[in-house]
Amino acid sequence: MEFFIVSTIKALLVFFVLMTTLAYLQWVERKVIAHIQLRQGPYRVGPHGLLQPLADVIKLITKEGIVPPHVNKFFYFLAPIIAVSMSLIAISVIPFGGEIEVFGITTHMQLTDLNIGLLLVLALASMGTYGIALAGWASNNKYSLLGGLRSSAQMVSYELPLSLAIASPLLLLNTLSLREMVTQQEGFMLGFLPNWTIFQGPAPQLVGMVLFLIAAFAETNRIPFDLPEAETELVAGFHAEYSSMKFAAFFMAEYSNMLTAAAVTTTVFLGGWLPALPGMAGDLIAPAVFATGGAVCLYHGLNPARKRDKYTLPVFALVFFGLAALFLAPPLKDIAMPLFWFGAKTGALLFVFIWIRGTLPRFRYDQLMGFCWKFLFPVAVLHLLATALLVALAG
Amino acid sequence: MGSNSTMSEEQLTAVSEPAVNDSPLKPRRMTLNMGPQHPSTHGVLRLVIELEGEKVISATPDIGYLHTGIEKEFEAKFYQQGVTLTDRIDYLAPLSNNFCYCLAAEKLLQVEVPPLAQWTRVMLAEFTRLNSHLVWLGTHALDIGAMTVFLYCFREREELLRLFEMYSGQRMMTSYFRIGGLALPPPRGWQQRVKKLIDIFPSRIDEYEDLLTKNDIFVGRTKGVGYLPVDQMIDLGVTGPMLRAAGIAVDIRKSEPYSSYEKFDFEVPTRTENDVYARYLVRLAEMRQSVRIIQQAWEGMPGGPHQADAPKVVLPEREKMKTQMESLIYHFKIVTEGFRVPPGEVYQVIESPRGEVGYYMVSDGTSKPYRVHVRGPSYGNLQAIADMVRGTMVADVIAILGSMDFVLGDIDR
Numbered sequence: 001m002e003f004f005i006v007s008t009i010k011a012l013l014v015f016f017v018l019m020t021t022l023a024y025l026q027w028v029e030r031k032v033i034a035h036i037q038l039r040q041g042p043y044r045v046g047p048h049g050l051l052q053p054l055a056d057v058i059k060l061i062t063k064e065g066i067v068p069p070h071v072n073k074f075f076y077f078l079a080p081i082i083a084v085s086m087s088l089i090a091i092s093v094i095p096f097g098g099e100i101e102v103f104g105i106t107t108h109m110q111l112t113d114l115n116i117g118l119l120l121v122l123a124l125a126s127m128g129t130y131g132i133a134l135a136g137w138a139s140n141n142k143y144s145l146l147g148g149l150r151s152s153a154q155m156v157s158y159e160l161p162l163s164l165a166i167a168s169p170l171l172l173l174n175t176l177s178l179r180e181m182v183t184q185q186e187g188f189m190l191g192f193l194p195n196w197t198i199f200q201g202p203a204p205q206l207v208g209m210v211l212f213l214i215a216a217f218a219e220t221n222r223i224p225f226d227l228p229e230a231e232t233e234l235v236a237g238f239h240a241e242y243s244s245m246k247f248a249a250f251f252m253a254e255y256s257n258m259l260t261a262a263a264v265t266t267t268v269f270l271g272g273w274l275p276a277l278p279g280m281a282g283d284l285i286a287p288a289v290f291a292t293g294g295a296v297c298l299y300h301g302l303n304p305a306r307k308r309d310k311y312t313l314p315v316f317a318l319v320f321f322g323l324a325a326l327f328l329a330p331p332l333k334d335i336a337m338p339l340f341w342f343g344a345k346t347g348a349l350l351f352v353f354i355w356i357r358g359t360l361p362r363f364r365y366d367q368l369m370g371f372c373w374k375f376l377f378p379v380a381v382l383h384l385l386a387t388a389l390l391v392a393l394a395g
Numbered sequence: 396m397g398s399n400s401t402m403s404e405e406q407l408t409a410v411s412e413p414a415v416n417d418s419p420l421k422p423r424r425m426t427l428n429m430g431p432q433h434p435s436t437h438g439v440l441r442l443v444i445e446l447e448g449e450k451v452i453s454a455t456p457d458i459g460y461l462h463t464g465i466e467k468e469f470e471a472k473f474y475q476q477g478v479t480l481t482d483r484i485d486y487l488a489p490l491s492n493n494f495c496y497c498l499a500a501e502k503l504l505q506v507e508v509p510p511l512a513q514w515t516r517v518m519l520a521e522f523t524r525l526n527s528h529l530v531w532l533g534t535h536a537l538d539i540g541a542m543t544v545f546l547y548c549f550r551e552r553e554e555l556l557r558l559f560e561m562y563s564g565q566r567m568m569t570s571y572f573r574i575g576g577l578a579l580p581p582p583r584g585w586q587q588r589v590k591k592l593i594d595i596f597p598s599r600i601d602e603y604e605d606l607l608t609k610n611d612i613f614v615g616r617t618k619g620v621g622y623l624p625v626d627q628m629i630d631l632g633v634t635g636p637m638l639r640a641a642g643i644a645v646d647i648r649k650s651e652p653y654s655s656y657e658k659f660d661f662e663v664p665t666r667t668e669n670d671v672y673a674r675y676l677v678r679l680a681e682m683r684q685s686v687r688i689i690q691q692a693w694e695g696m697p698g699g700p701h702q703a704d705a706p707k708v709v710l711p712e713r714e715k716m717k718t719q720m721e722s723l724i725y726h727f728k729i730v731t732e733g734f735r736v737p738p739g740e741v742y743q744v745i746e747s748p749r750g751e752v753g754y755y756m757v758s759d760g761t762s763k764p765y766r767v768h769v770r771g772p773s774y775g776n777l778q779a780i781a782d783m784v785r786g787t788m789v790a791d792v793i794a795i796l797g798s799m800d801f802v803l804g805d806i807d808r
Contacts, residue, residue, distance in 0.1 A: 037546040362540025364790040
């Protein structure tokens with residue numbers, strides 16, 4: 001009974017946090033891209049556009065859901081459901097932190113720890129492809145069809161380097177459970193270098209991580225691999241005929257996939273929730289980061305030239321200082337610290353996703369395939385073999 | 396799809412091989428209707444593309460969605476009023492069209508334009524080239540997927556539009572050139588504004604180059620794409636940067652200098668690869684040359700009147716009109732019934748950002764043209780699309796369309 005209640009509470013909590021994160025990930029993306037492109041991004045709804053995600057959600061829910069007459073209704077409705085559910089389920093096996101004790105109940109900061117967690121994530125990513133391919137086919141629109149075909153070919157091809165790239169750290173970690181993977185990466189080498197997979201001997205997995213990230217970009221349909229929706233070629237690709245919540249479902253699936261990719265990379269290669277620095281230094285980084293953020297906000301907020309930030313930035317500063325204090329409070333520290341490290345690493349990876357979107361053009365279909373089969377796949381195989389050799393030599 | 400077509404599908408697909416195929420094993424072809432509402436057809440161009448998978452078998456452009464009847468409209472307007480129509484033909488390079496129209500009318504009238512007006516025209520025409528190339532670069536990069544370049548280009552374009560506004564009071568539909576000179580003398584403070592712009596501009600071009608020129612994905616998408624033999628291009632009437640990227644250094648500014656272009660020192664950049672990438676490099680080099688010309692115009696700008704001494708053509712100064720009887724009469728005559736142009740016909744070409752723009756003007760001695768025909772460079776350039784995209788991929792169609800840099804207003808007229 002207790003297990004049931006705890007699981008329900010955890011599931012609700014994770015669902016709520018995940019939905020908020022997805023909504024705000026979009027806000028962050030718009031802001032970051034805007035600043036890369038010399039714009040300001042959302043600024044109208046709420047201070048610094050902070051309520052923009054809410055407005056977007058309301059807009060998408062209340063929009064008329066148009067179902068074009070020429071679609072195959074069953075698959076047309078099934079496709080967004082598959083896409084969004086598969087991508088949301090994947091988050092259930094990601095560990096956000098270690099063991100914690102709340103109100104006398106000991107639990108893990110993770111929904112469920114499957115012994116085949118990583119396989120589940122890969123399987124769900126493959127299943128998600130069906131959503132896009134079906135959407136393209138069921139829409140009965142030529143642009144959508146091209147988008148759906150592109151996505152099937154692209155995702156099937158990139159799954160190979162993706163799986164191969166993630167197979168090599170498994171040789172070091174000897175487990176498929178994501179929680180155990182993190183516990184295997186505990187500790188520090190030479191007193192300062194964290195024992196993460198990307199640094200761990202005998203075969204540091206830096207190349208593996210880069211390979212995995214490239215393949216993950218393709219799996220999540222992000223620029224430069226966003227061919228299935230390639231706006232300037234296929235108008236909107238597979239979701240051209242989708243509107244209101246059905247469109248939102250695809251949108252959510254894309255961001256959720258991005259989040260999962262970043263979270264898995266963090267867990268497998270970057271030591272999950274483990275701190276980057278040993279001892280006190282690691283503990284002090286979180287409050288230091290937030291305190292610096294608060295100080296920057298305060299500095300700009302008190303600058304008389306920035307009239308429209310007169311109230312918002314000082315309030316942000318207070319929030320940041322409050323968060324910094326949170327990390328210093330002993331009872332909360334144990335919960336907050338792993339979350340901070342997990343969030344910081346995942347956030348940094350997500351920033352890379354957004355940054356690349358603001359920088360690179362898009363591949364052509366045949367180049368995309370050529371890149372996968374002629375470069376990424378052989379390199380991933382060689383990398384796996386090299387890792388295997390090194391692990392075997394080290395005994 | 397295709398329910399919004401103006402021509403029947405049979406008519407449009409008749410030129411290619413029949414898509415009918417009985418055997419279930421043979422690949423079936425798909426007819427894709429790209430445009431007239433499509434993010435990358437730059438206006439209302441419609442392309443009917445026959446596809447085999449992602450491969451393009453044939454493409455048939457269908458134009459006319461933006462037909463405005465501008466050419467006919469010239470015949471109902473006084474000569475001076477016609478200038479405002481030329482803005483609307485190529486709305487990304489309005490001053491180049493003003494320029495050509497005015498030169499044609501001046502040739503008929505045999506009016507000599509004073510040096511200040513000539514040099515200012517050259518300077519503004521080059522600014523127009525920069526403006527047009529910036530829009531082209533931004534949208535071309537956007538088509539290929541590089542969003543950020545678009546906004547970087549529009550940052551400088553905004554400055555240029557502000558400069559046009561300073562000169563003419565308008566950002567896009569400038570109509571600043573008058574038959575016989577300029578509408579107004581150059582505004583106060585133009586030196587500082589122009590100087591500021593040309594000082595930063597080369598560094599901004601470097602910035603675009605940083606983002607694209609050596610970007611592997613961009614080079615991969617553009618190199619070797621959109622090749623067409625040079626003789627075919629000439630047969631089709633392709634001009635401008637597209638022809639220069641094919642290795643032919645043809646530039647009206649050099650071969651038939653107008654408006655004292657012969658006094659400026661500049662190069663005609665060419666490439667020989669004749670692909671989308673070469674066109675990109677040529678246009679970027681042209682932007683640098685334009686800055687050079689503007690620099691020279693800025694340094695050597697002559698003084699003097701901004702309009703020709705031709706009282707029957709040019710509106711008198713405001714003060715003279717208010718104080719002198721004769722000027723008042725001329726003013727009244729020009730405004731109410733236009734000026735009469737001696738009978739004859741003339742063809743004037745200039746180098747617009749897109750290529751050769753030509754105005755053929757026939758006068759029957761009245762105050763309205765008998766006929767004005769415009770040779771739009773975009774029309775000739777777009778003709779190459781069917782041959783260029785054959786056998787390429789869908790994504791290449793977008794890259795090639797972008798490299799042509801056409802304006803639909805220039806094609807449909």
